[in-house]
Amino acid sequence: MLILRIAFWVAVVAMLLPSAPSTAVVGPDGTPLAEEANFDPAEAVTLAMTTSSDVLGFCDRNRSVCDAAGDAGEHVLAQVIYYSGEAVSWAAEKLLSARQPVNGAANSAPVSVLAPPPAQGI
Template sequence: MMFLLRAAFWICVTLMILPVAGPSADGPTASDKASIDALSALAAAGATVSDVKGFCERQPGACDVGSQALKLMGERVGAGAAMLQDYLGGEAPTGAAATPAAKLTTPARDTLTPADRKPAWRQPAGARAA
């Protein structure tokens, strides 16, 4: 049930982000679209990149929060990957990604000794107890 709710939420978010098909009154006309060439598109992309580079200078608080969020997300992804690899039977990765998973270790499997695997002794069916 939770999966269906999450799927419905992400589908709604995706549909809100996608542009609506069809002509719009405030969009570029066909002649405007034809006048855009590769050089002007490249210049616009360069201006956008330079504007994004200056964002942290204009909004240092937003950059601090964003970097902390990315760091937390990276740690969670590393821990999830380590847990998945451990579950699938591989060795845990070494390095920074393995550090968060150290708290989430599971006990080793197949720890029985050959003496543990021997069946328990049973009295033969025809023998009498003394």
């Protein structure tokens, strides 16, 4: 979705910039070899609106494709949640093992990564 937003804003900025100088190909005598294409901003906006309405109605016309894409999205989301939890668990274990004393002496209290340090004599 971010890529679509970026593309949209780049297109808006490009539309608002002044026109570039002509890039028509000219022959040795200075006459244009090909007709330069004329760009009509109003037609471009109309085409963009038509395309967006066509894209928005895609799921109405292709329900099975949208259902399959939704199922695939749910699977990917479940995988991301599971494996990010595994990565956090692995990182916490590595952090805890790095905090253990090197000489093998047992701590008097277990070390918690998330718990604040105990309060000193109040």
